[in-house]
Amino acid sequence: MGALGKFWESSVGKKIVMGVTGVILVGFVIGHMAGNLQFFAGADRYNAYARLLKHDIIELTWIVRGTLIVSVILHVTAAYQLTMRNRAARPADYALREPQVSTYASRTMRWGGVYLLVFLLYHIGHFTTGWFHPAFSETGTWGNVAIAFKSVPVALFYLGAMALLALHLYHGIWACARTLGFARPSANPLQRRIALVLAIVVSVGFSLLPLSVVLGFVR
Amino acid sequence: MSAGLNLTLHVWRQAGPNAAGRMVDYKATDISPEMSFLEMLDVVNERLIESGGDPIAFDHDCREGICGMCGVMINGAAHGPMKLTTACQLHMRTFKDGDEITIEPWRAAGFPVVRDLVVDRSALDRIIQAGGYISAPTGSAQDANALPIPKQDADEAMDAAACIGCGACVAACPNSSASLFTSAKITHLGKLPQGQPERYRRALSMVAQMDLEGFGGCTLFGECQEACPKGISIDSITQMNRDYLWASLTKREEKKVAGAG
Numbered sequence: 001m002g003a004l005g006k007f008w009e010s011s012v013g014k015k016i017v018m019g020v021t022g023v024i025l026v027g028f029v030i031g032h033m034a035g036n037l038q039f040f041a042g043a044d045r046y047n048a049y050a051r052l053l054k055h056d057i058i059e060l061t062w063i064v065r066g067t068l069i070v071s072v073i074l075h076v077t078a079a080y081q082l083t084m085r086n087r088a089a090r091p092a093d094y095a096l097r098e099p100q101v102s103t104y105a106s107r108t109m110r111w112g113g114v115y116l117l118v119f120l121l122y123h124i125g126h127f128t129t130g131w132f133h134p135a136f137s138e139t140g141t142w143g144n145v146a147i148a149f150k151s152v153p154v155a156l157f158y159l160g161a162m163a164l165l166a167l168h169l170y171h172g173i174w175a176c177a178r179t180l181g182f183a184r185p186s187a188n189p190l191q192r193r194i195a196l197v198l199a200i201v202v203s204v205g206f207s208l209l210p211l212s213v214v215l216g217f218v219r
Numbered sequence: 220m221s222a223g224l225n226l227t228l229h230v231w232r233q234a235g236p237n238a239a240g241r242m243v244d245y246k247a248t249d250i251s252p253e254m255s256f257l258e259m260l261d262v263v264n265e266r267l268i269e270s271g272g273d274p275i276a277f278d279h280d281c282r283e284g285i286c287g288m289c290g291v292m293i294n295g296a297a298h299g300p301m302k303l304t305t306a307c308q309l310h311m312r313t314f315k316d317g318d319e320i321t322i323e324p325w326r327a328a329g330f331p332v333v334r335d336l337v338v339d340r341s342a343l344d345r346i347i348q349a350g351g352y353i354s355a356p357t358g359s360a361q362d363a364n365a366l367p368i369p370k371q372d373a374d375e376a377m378d379a380a381a382c383i384g385c386g387a388c389v390a391a392c393p394n395s396s397a398s399l400f401t402s403a404k405i406t407h408l409g410k411l412p413q414g415q416p417e418r419y420r421r422a423l424s425m426v427a428q429m430d431l432e433g434f435g436g437c438t439l440f441g442e443c444q445e446a447c448p449k450g451i452s453i454d455s456i457t458q459m460n461r462d463y464l465w466a467s468l469t470k471r472e473e474k475k476v477a478g479a480g
Contacts, residue, residue: 003470011396011436012426012463082436086394089328089435095229095242096321098295100391102440107393109438175439178453181461185375185454190441 011085014078019179021071021078022172026198028068029165033205040212043142050141076117083110101190105171112164119161126154149213158210166203170195223249224311228263229321230275233332240332242321252312256299257282257289259311276335284308284448287383290390291336292323297387297446305385305448325386327395328433340386342432343400347384349428350421351404353413366412376410379403381449391446394435399443401429402459403451409462419466426463 007013035053038046053061099107122132127144130136135147149155174192177183212218226247233240247263254262257279264274280288289306293299299309314320322336330338368376380403388399405422408414414421437456444453 003467006427007467009430010426010463011430012460013467015436016460016464082438086396086435086438089395089433090326090393091328092326094292094295094323094326095231096295096323097292097391097393099393099440100296100442100445102393102442106438106440171439178439178457179437179460181457181464183454183457185452185457189444189453 011082014082015179017074018078018082019176021075022176023180024067024071025075026169026173026176028064029169029202029206030198033202036209037205039142039145039209040218043140046142046145047140051139072117072120076113079110079113103171105167106175108164108167109171112168115164116161116168119157122157123161145209146213146218149210152214155210155214159207162203162207165206166199169199169202173198222316223251224314224316224318226250226259226314226317227319229319230335231323232273232275232335233324234334236331236333240335250311252310252314254311255282255307256293256309256311257307276333276337278337279307282307285383287385290325290385290387292321292325292390294321297325297391298385298448302445303448303450305383308448325390327386327389327435329395329397330386330389338386340384342434343384343386343397345432346397346401346425346428347404350417350424351401351408353408353417355413368412372410375454376407379406379410379451379455382407382447382451383449385448387446387448388443388451389434391442392435392437393440393442394438396437396443397429397432397434398437398456398459399447399451399453401425402455405462406455406458409458419462419469422459422462422466423470426459 001009008017035049038049125131126133126148127141130138130144133144133148135144137143149158170192173195178189183189224247228245228247229242230245231240232243245263245267247259250259250262257277260275260277267274277291278288280286282289284305284307287305290298291306293306293309298304298306299313301309301313324330324332324336325338325340327338329342330340333339382400382403384400386400389395389397392398405425408421409418439453439456441453444451
């Protein structure tokens with residue numbers, strides 16, 4: 001087995017892969033969220049932004065998409081394999097084990113991650129390809145959003161995903177700094193201010209779109 | 220002398236490594252609050268023997284909190300409810316009259332149950348054997364002050380060196396990961412000049428052995444740090460990951476013919 005194979009076989013190696021792909025994906029959600037906020041600058045601005053990404057710089061968009069697809073595949077594969085190993089590492093469970101300090105966020109990483117993956121596939125089919133959209137328009141991206149979130153179940157599904165994304169980022173960003181080894185020694189290593197701020201900013205930023213439509217602020 | 224405690228114990232009983240185990244209830248009556256947890260088990264065992272029963276097997280040795288033998292899961296927490304202590308240093312005054320106490324062995328694929336509350340922790344020894352040492356040449360020891368070590372490094376190395384190998388980190392971890400144990404040794408030796416020559420080879424081989432023993436991976440729940448009777452920080456896991464990453468990036472082929480001098 002080569003050096004790369006050994007690295008991928010090791011539990012620490014897989015976690016480092018999850019950390020690196022996690023950094024890429026966190027960078028993406030921050031950019032995606034910032035871009036989305038142009039929704040509130042009106043239909044013209046938002047549609048022009050969509051046109052920029054989907055036509056003017058489509059080659060660049062595909063490079064980013066390719067990177068993201070590879071990142072998601074690696075992130076999910078490593079997470080699945082590590083989860084299976086971790087389950088196997090405790091063949092007989094305790095009758096009683098009380099979590100002492102682990103956060104709710106850390107305990108939702110697995111099923112929350114599955115929800116986010118389902119959400120991701122739906123989301124691409126919803127707003128990128130239009131398969132799941134009732135009245136998809138190639139050029140009217142602003143309208144696509146405004147129509148889609150009139151449906152309360154759809155808006156709730158998105159808001160649920162954003163709540164889980166917040167939890168995922170709250171644990172993931174903090175854990176990532178430790179997995180990649182750049183967190184400095186701390187008197188209180190469980191503290192995670194940067195992760196908290198980023199988790200709130202990203203999830204609230206995204207949630208503003210469905211919230212504004214479903215609550216009737218944007219028509 | 221305060222009044223004795225009357226407790227109900229739920230204890231894991233298992234006759235041997237391959238036997239099926241089950242939880243068995245015992246009454247522990249008139250237990251002195253001044254007893255240690257292990258002394259309470261001693262009393263229960265005395266009475267079991269007197270009544271012709273089979274005493275509960277549990278590991279113990281120094282009974283002063285430094286040998287690492289006595290870990291058990293007590294009411295869902297490794298070494299019980301008191302922080303920074305081993306089970307032998309946990310005293311019965313921590314409990315109230317009428318309490319129910321669930322006592323279980325460490326649960327991990329890497330820690331097979333030998334009998335009742337006793338598990339085989341030799342997997343931890345094999346992780347140490349994989350690289351948790353320094354190779355020192357023979358001869359007279361050089362003067363200790365000849366190697367300057369920054370105070371902070373010395374402190375961090377000493378904190379990590381406090382590990383007693385009890386296995387509470389593995390037991391408390393939802394993934395049964397031995398990351399805190401392994402990383403404590405990697406940090407202890409990696410912070411000191413004597414540990415440098417083997418530092419990166421050590422990270423690779425100890426992590427490989429840790430995986431081989433069937434322990435899970437770290438997802439940074441943080442439970443290990445809370446359970447550790449010696450208060451070892453998850454900062455050492457960060458150190459292990461950093462060393463492992465650097466070791467993987469800079470690994471060189473070992474020469475087959477050269478190097479003989």
